[in-house]
Amino acid sequence: MRSLLAASVILSLLALTGCSAMPGAADAGAGRIDLVMLQPPRSGLNPLSDDAFKLSRWSTAETLVNLDAAGDPQPALATGWSQSDPLTWEFTIRRDVRFHDGTPLTAERAARSLRAAAAAAPKPRILDGVELTVTVKDDKVLVATATPDPLVPHRLSSPQLAILAEKAYQGRTVNPVGTGTGAFVLTKVDGTSGATLERNERYWGPKAKAAGIEVRFVPDGTARAAALRTGEADIVEAIPVSQAALLDSETITEVPMPRTNTLYLNTAKGAFKDPGLRAAARAAIDGKALVTGVYEGRADVAAGLLGPALPWSARRPARPATVEPAPANGTKITLATFTDRAELPEVAAVLRQQLEQAGFEVELVVREYAHIEADALEGAFDAFILSRATVLDSGDPVAYMVSDFSCEGSFNISQLCDERVDAALEEAARTPAGEERRRAILEAEATILNTGAAIPMLHERVLQGDARGVTGSAKDPRERILITTDTHAR
Template sequence: MRVPARLLPLPAALAASALLTGCFASTEATGADAGERISVAMMQPPRSGLSPLSDDAFKLSRWSTAETLVKLDADGDAEPALATGWKQSGRSWTFALREGVTFHDGTKLTAEAVVRSLNRAARAAPKPRILDGVELTVKAVDTTTVVVTTAEEDPLVPQRLSSPQLSILSAKAYRGKTVDPVGTGTGPFELTEVNGTSSAALDRYDSYWGGTAKAPGIDVTFVPDGTARAAALRSGEADIVEAVPVSQAALLDEELITEVPMPRTNTLYLNTDKGTFKDPALRAAAREAIDAESLVKGVYEGRADVAEGLLGPALPWAADLREPVRRAKAGDPDGRKITIGTFTDRAELPEVAAALQQQLKKAGFQVKLEVREYANIESDALSGAFDAFILSRATVLDSGDPAAYLYSDFASNGSFNISQLADSAVDKALDKAGATPTGDARRRAVVDAEAAVLATDAAVPMLHERVIQGDAADVVGAAHDPRERELVTLDTHVK
């Protein structure tokens, strides 16, 4: 039995009701396995047609439809998935494939299929960010063995291959220039239908190599509005709701929400290439103007942690290794004009932007805000169109290792370099971190690279977020994953 909905204030309730009526209509119309299929309300709609070579890959992972050779345990160490084992020899890694695996279209998992998927990712433009700075080739030894070779010795190859962007799909997915995940994965749920940016449907795949899923299927609705997502949980429209906004968490029964410190940092990226923040002294002035504690208490209602660095409490070893960073002295803003961009998909970010606008104005800047949906602002952010950009950024999303995030965001040729940073000391530190074997030495090198970035003031970490997920009272086995890779699993079901 569902928990009765708590009442919203009337205007919010009406707005949420209108949104939900439109958002969930297609799911209700199917009438499939009512009360048994899992209804999921997700925050961001697909941006690239659910291509696994984009960030949409993490949706495929969270729905347990696309799988990788390797997965990560809670500590970020690699463990078997579609590959049962591996060994390193210099620049090459040999992977033994799991036998008896079939794709959703009935074809078998073979070395040829793995080679096709990984080589397509390696040759993509742009590359999946887990391959930033990495050149790799993949060859089949026999039907159940592949060898992955990198241009330089890379200790993180297994962790890289755990990224959902390197999912293995059947040959059918690669017809034409795009990659189509419908009916081409290997997971316990088969993606059967995608309705643009509004919804998707998955059915249980009864021939899954890992056993039979407990739920007959998943109905996904994309609901960018945070109030509407929370209302979906209250009303029983959704069984699982991802990314419940902080402002809505207090309106939900505490027993229906789970709060987990996550490796996600709310950061102000400053454009180091042109405009006001090309001057290190003005970047320092912006850093000193920011009162992160007031953001945590005000915008996040205490459901976040003030940032001491780019890496937060989800990686406790970072705090233990971190040392004070020497930074530039602050200059006088003297009325300089700046434009700060952010997006609406995460409900707190516009509020953070408004608060920062006041803090920076008080420090002497003239501040204009530009707020859009993420899909409509990402390209401008990456091209350096703003003086500053507020981003909620996962720091170990891809490999379980923050070196990949640091390289992607702050290396001179990083694919997500919003700060447009090109600093030789940072590049050197990032290269060292990437080349250091896993373990204590690598963690030390990662923290040194973080310090090199912080010394430039190209990014001002403000706070570390906590993931807030809503599960209806009759949902069993939903994943609460700080890396946002899992959500509905083999064991998830509705009582």
């Protein structure tokens, strides 16, 4: 049935385009991957938006740089790079690469994509606060920044900075259909329902084993799990914890995420302006009870802000308590969270019990995220539970720490302003990538935690489903890769 449907899709596309063939068309209906994803496109698969991560996970749009498991930059469409002066990086463009429309990749075309991203309004997140000037010299793309930036190669790994053919850029829109360089050609987008991709027979790397990909967007978690259980899907992302027990355990993989469930305490006003009461709250929180009771063991108790998705974070220095807990004595606090993540209201209920057992009097506030974010950022609550991504688009946690805990941070729910924290973050930000930077990041983490402004409780995992017979799918904590050239269903 699926083969007939896939074949009819290809025939329709050929009729509409007037083409007699397309990359991979001869294999349509055989060896295809049926993929079910959580969130439908929010911006019509505009690669300058968060939809870029879908294009990356389908191996259709590629960047100059990739990140390895440790978060270090590796060659992709750029074969290498160097820093020619404190402000300028030179990237050598890979030869013999063709876009899906047949045009060759050149340094000028790569620069065209980067300039479009830098000039976009709004800019891709990865370029917030960054001024890029992009020029070309021979087969090299020169990327200059207004101030020294040791993370330029990391930034260029963001899926939002994918390199597309010239025809992708028409007016104010960016169209990824048939304009990438990856192992699969995006041939059709069906609104928010699905997408179709075909194998790229001219791919510059190893040829994909699968003939194509059929994508469906299914926001309902129960329906996604059912698609795996009934054999309607080969690969399913983001299976809810509540559905895991209903599935064959051999079809589920738990992937540690760079996402921490954290309790933010308001340090500017109210009860938690007192460091002693912040220490009392920290002593009251039992992360293990949350992992076992709410997440059914499918999460990791937090030792810090950063978790097992960043293996090097386990090398953090010891952090002795600096403030003794003060007695709560019936202190009234407001504890808030949101409903958009199914587990958080339950986490809030458990935390309420834990804090009340420690002597606090707790008022619980739970709303949809769209209706609570502004209040949280303005410091309307004493405590706020947030599931927070700790590694943003650059693959480096400094941006998250600056956003959440610096005096000028744009997402500073704790209302924290501490000169020691700012100094530690500034040191981490200017340290070159590598082991030295990681040490500086862990020192900054310790400085933040010593303020008591945030209590990390657990690190989340994502459950990925692969039907029996499926091999080669990626289990990527950063959710940048999913379908690879090795992915296929037997």
